[in-house]
Amino acid sequence: MISLTENIELMSREDARYANQVVLKKIIIETATPRLPMPLLTASGALENAFLVLVTLESECGLVGHSYLFSPNQSLLPSLVHAANAAFKEVEGHFCVPEQLTDHLLAKFRLFGGTGILTMAVASIDMAAWDMLGLAVGKPLYQILGGATQHIHCYESSGLGIGSEASVIGQAEHFVNLGNSRMKVRLGYETVNEEVHLITTLQGTLGNQVELMVDYNQGLSVEQAFARCQVLDDHGLIWIEEPISAELLESASKLTALTKTPIQLGENLWSLTEVQRSLDLNASNYLMPDVAKIGGATQWLRSAKLAAKAGVRVSSHLYPEISMHLLASIDNAHYLEYADWTKLQFSGHQAPSYNKVALGDASGVGLYG
Numbered sequence: 001m002i003s004l005t006e007n008i009e010l011m012s013r014e015d016a017r018y019a020n021q022v023v024l025k026k027i028i029i030e031t032a033t034p035r036l037p038m039p040l041l042t043a044s045g046a047l048e049n050a051f052l053v054l055v056t057l058e059s060e061c062g063l064v065g066h067s068y069l070f071s072p073n074q075s076l077l078p079s080l081v082h083a084a085n086a087a088f089k090e091v092e093g094h095f096c097v098p099e100q101l102t103d104h105l106l107a108k109f110r111l112f113g114g115t116g117i118l119t120m121a122v123a124s125i126d127m128a129a130w131d132m133l134g135l136a137v138g139k140p141l142y143q144i145l146g147g148a149t150q151h152i153h154c155y156e157s158s159g160l161g162i163g164s165e166a167s168v169i170g171q172a173e174h175f176v177n178l179g180n181s182r183m184k185v186r187l188g189y190e191t192v193n194e195e196v197h198l199i200t201t202l203q204g205t206l207g208n209q210v211e212l213m214v215d216y217n218q219g220l221s222v223e224q225a226f227a228r229c230q231v232l233d234d235h236g237l238i239w240i241e242e243p244i245s246a247e248l249l250e251s252a253s254k255l256t257a258l259t260k261t262p263i264q265l266g267e268n269l270w271s272l273t274e275v276q277r278s279l280d281l282n283a284s285n286y287l288m289p290d291v292a293k294i295g296g297a298t299q300w301l302r303s304a305k306l307a308a309k310a311g312v313r314v315s316s317h318l319y320p321e322i323s324m325h326l327l328a329s330i331d332n333a334h335y336l337e338y339a340d341w342t343k344l345q346f347s348g349h350q351a352p353s354y355n356k357v358a359l360g361d362a363s364g365v366g367l368y369g
Ligand SMILES: [Mg+2]
Pocket: 215, 217, 241, 242, 267
């Protein structure tokens, strides 16, 4: 039996007692490929469907916990399914204590080493375990994590992919008409002049209330990034995201020092070590870990604590359903990235209203309401 206090920092002793009575019995994994309401072209590839791995954990007492993984590549879905099954085998019969499950899995696969599909598999178990724990104690996840905020500041990221100016402006107007005036535009056009023209046209068309951030999806060379960020610097952007390859943290650090507009990165950091390295290097002004790529809700929250120590504000990357709970439970929360890619898949999916999303009363994550 694992001690009740060992490695438990994210939940109360009382909730940990509940967790220590729920035993993981079974995993059920399916896949789904809902079509994106708006196909998305980025500087690093196009997306038309959300390729999803749907994970259900079952406990011996009949509780269930749900999570999902998103893959930009359909061909890798079977590998994710296989890895999630393999990860579950290592925690079958364990108590539903997410922090301990995740630490056990990361240690168990240390020889294999790790980032990538394996880390996402661990995340799928971790996220479903947090959801199951919510059902066990009858509370929404953010309350288990000590959060009290019920409305999370967000921005629209459902569309605004690289495309014709008319299509980008049309999508942006659609968001504004629904009351959501904060949004992220994908860049990576042929020239920076086109990008400046797009930004100024959006600001001119949508008016003063619009707030924009931009994302290069790692599409620029270091030289291009230094040149383009300088040109974009005076356009009032909330941030410039992933201008260069996510591995080039030293270059990102120099870019961050030279750019007045905040630099954002984090969705391609795969461990707490990478997060700490990025923070130590001042590779960005803000941080936005991806709850799956970082290894689950547990690792995301630990990353947020590291960022808090460094005085860095944290946003989420995709996975709006669980990410809103995580942001609601930290003091250094910045913005939820809202994408509508999973709104047809999960009945509990919350769409934004006036640049905020509301957390519901459903126990756990509430993927299915
Ligand atoms: Mg991004």
